[in-house]
Amino acid sequence: MTAEGAGALRSNVAHWRALQDADYFENHQCYGGLKAFGRDATDTLARFLSLRPDMQVAVVGCGYGRDTLQIAPQVAHVYGIDVSARILTKAHRFLEEHGVRNFTPVLAELWRDGIPDGIDLVFSIVVMQHLTRDLVRDYFAGFARKLAPGGSMVIQFLESRGYGQQDAELATYEPSVNWTCWDIMDLAEAVGLQAEIRTDRVAETALWHWGHFRRPA
Numbered sequence: 001m002t003a004e005g006a007g008a009l010r011s012n013v014a015h016w017r018a019l020q021d022a023d024y025f026e027n028h029q030c031y032g033g034l035k036a037f038g039r040d041a042t043d044t045l046a047r048f049l050s051l052r053p054d055m056q057v058a059v060v061g062c063g064y065g066r067d068t069l070q071i072a073p074q075v076a077h078v079y080g081i082d083v084s085a086r087i088l089t090k091a092h093r094f095l096e097e098h099g100v101r102n103f104t105p106v107l108a109e110l111w112r113d114g115i116p117d118g119i120d121l122v123f124s125i126v127v128m129q130h131l132t133r134d135l136v137r138d139y140f141a142g143f144a145r146k147l148a149p150g151g152s153m154v155i156q157f158l159e160s161r162g163y164g165q166q167d168a169e170l171a172t173y174e175p176s177v178n179w180t181c182w183d184i185m186d187l188a189e190a191v192g193l194q195a196e197i198r199t200d201r202v203a204e205t206a207l208w209h210w211g212h213f214r215r216p217a
């Protein structure tokens, strides 16, 4: 990574830490607090694979644990990665209050050491669009090596018309980065994963591309 890329990466993480320090989820118009809502995680995963009780799972950008709450009861363990101790503490508390005991919080800057090898599934929703491209590539390169044979990643990307054309480090509030299907295919190929993409139109101007990336068994 270039020095410029490393600087952009640090500023992206610092930006998200500041958003979390200002209680991002509690003040966000869609989240409106730390509460269980939606079945995006398990409904989406069911389109690609079946969860198993022996699975080791990593959730990138776990937030306060909304996705983990859906996944954790059906698998052996979930590692949740996010930017600060503050948001990870909220996730731990939220999940414990809802009876989840198989969750380990992992700081984003320490994720390579904090996540063991042999991961069966990596899940992420509404996160890649908020990261610099370098940061996304770093997660893919690292997880391609940590995946168990036959393991996979189910990751959502945003492609929008109008809003979201700028690079993450230039945005002032929620950084937003567009990924086309070809960008996603190239990303998978670069790290040696097989890719399948399914696209949903989630708003007038927004597509969600769900990538299912597999390490051959």
Ligand SMILES: C[S@@+](CC[C@H](N)C(=O)[O-])C[C@H]1O[C@@H](n2cnc3c(N)ncnc32)[C@H](O)[C@@H]1O
Pocket: 012, 013, 016, 020, 060, 061, 062, 063, 064, 065, 066, 067, 081, 082, 083, 087, 108, 124, 125, 126, 127, 130, 131, 135
């Ligand atoms: C829009 S929220 C989505 C949270 C969760 N996936 C959900 O849908 O409820 C984006 C999350 O990504 C986290 N995030 C930002 N930069 C990150 C990074 N470099 N590594 C991991 N998570 C990051 C943010 O702190 C935030 O919790």
